[in-house]
Amino acid sequence: MTKNVIVLGAGIVGVSTAIHLQRRGRQVTLIDRKPPGNGTSFGNAGLIQREGVVPYGFPQQLGLLVRYAFNNRIDAHYHLNALPKQLSFLARYWWHSNTKRHQMISKAYAPLIAHSISEHNDLIEAAGAEHLIRKNGWIEVFRTGEKRDAEFAEAERLQREFGVGFDRLDTGDLARLEPDLNLGFVGALKWRDPWSVTNPQALTASYLRYFESIGGRFITGDANSFGKFGAGWKIATDEGPVEADEAVMALGPWAAVATKRLGYAFPLGVKRGYHMHYSAKGNAVLNNTVADTELGYLMAPMENGIRLTTGAEFAAIDAPKTPVQLDRAETVARGVFPLGERLDPEPWMGARPCTPDMKPVIGKAPRHEGLWFAFGHAHHGLTLGPVTGRALAEQMTGEKPFVDISAYSPQRFNP
Incomplete structure (x- = not known):
């Protein structure tokens, strides 16, 4: 008999997992309390980061940590009252970010990243979502020669070890690619391989429509009602209780709860x-996604306008919005590109789910039969959604996963 599967969480990871399970003969019900793609997947830089083989580590330099302590930067901000509860996580994150350990983590992380473009392409073609994709990479701009040279050297290492493609850009190259940028930069680096998405929420929605076209269904429900039911699992939804033989938790930042x-x-x-x-003011055009890496913000051309994104804010997941980083970034970005008026009624805020060792949690729950986990993708949820979905579906259906996911086992935190 066909096994029924509940997938909890309709972000890019959950939707991708649901597709791959449905393709493999499971009858899948995807459940979320929000419309698909309206959580963390809604807001991001829109990059499928083929170059992102090195996960974002915790700063190790004492001088930089002291500067972060002043809490006046764009790339990082913290709520002082939230730090006591986060100290354990931050300490473990800092420990794993040591140079030697970080390099080992990157080697385990790189195989997932290596398949990010090809696995997205599979779903993009199946969903007819090509109109949402730009295949022109993205650009990092540099304010100092020291930073430029260091990033060029790092790009050479990534190319040598992981096959990542890039181009060095001098000021003339940058001016030709982005004539409306203020040319107060000393150079830039263009990552050739990544793709960008002009509307990440619409991409997730297109994947959902494809999922439904192959027999899957989406229902609104709340994971708070999820629990064991006999040998399987059960959850309350707007259409009544749903029972299944197996379940996948792809709940992003809410997975810990x-x-x-x-x-x-x-x-x-x-x-x-x-x-x-x-x-954009006048006839100004931003042709590429551009990151001002030394200050920690990014501008991306999207369907809805030019999206300005910020770095990380360390706060309680349900704390009120404090978009001070966005205000700081806007002040700087207006001097870099002729931004016009704000187009959204208020800033969007989302939460990235992060593990201290910077690797996602993918695999079988250690203490329950028929329960599987797929969360903790940090900054690369959009990038790794389809890779995770395929690998986990293969493991669940008895196939050998096309990429080794043993390094992401839930057992490393729950033996």
């Missing part, structure tokens, strides 16, 4: 982030 009720303890931290869309 949901899994705790089942007896698990995942050290899942949260990095909140903000974005806002802007018009």
Whole structure:
């Protein structure tokens, strides 16, 4: 008989997992309390980061940590009252970010990233979502020669070790690619391989429509009602109770809360982030996604305008918005590109789910039959959604996963 599967969480990871399970003969019900793609997947830089083989580590330099302590930067901000509860996570994050350990983590992380474009392309073609994709990479701009040279050297290492493609850009190259940028930069680096998405929420929605076209269904429901039912699982939804033989938790930043009720303890931290869309003044055009890496913000041309994104905010997941990083970024960005008016009624805020070792949690729950986990993708949820979905679906259906996911086992936190 066909096995029924519940997938909890309709972000890019959950939708991708649901597709791959449905393709493999499972009858899948995807459940979320929000419309698909309206959580963390709604707001991001819109990059499928083929170059992102090195996960974002915790700063190790004492001088930089002192500068962060003043809490006046764009790339990082913290709520002082939230730090006591986050100290354990931050300490473990800092420990794993040591140079030697970080390099080992990157080697385990790189195989997932290596398949990000090809796995997205599979779903993009199946969903007819090509109109949402730009295949022109993205650009990092540099304010100092020291930073430029260091990033060029790092790009050479990534190319040598992981096959990542890039181009060095001098000021003339940058001016030709982005004539409306203020040319107060000393050079730039263009990553050739990544793709960008002009509307991440619309991409997730297109994947959902494809999922439904192959027999899957989406229902509104709340993971708080999820629990064991006989040999399987059960959850209350707007259409009544749903029972299944197996279940996948792809709940992003809420996964720690949901899994705790089942007896698990995942050290899942949260990095909140903000974005806002802007018009462009006059006839100005931004042709590429551009990151001002030394200051920690990014501008991306989107369907809804030019999206300005911020770095990480360390705060309680449900704390009120404090978009001070966005205000700081806007002040700087207006001197870099002729941004016009704000187009959104208020800043968007989302939360990135992060593990201290910077690797996602993918695999079988250690203490429950028929329960599987897929969360903790930090800054690369959009990038890794389809890779995770395929690998987990293969594991669940008895196939050998096309990429080794043993390094992401839930057992590393819950033996």
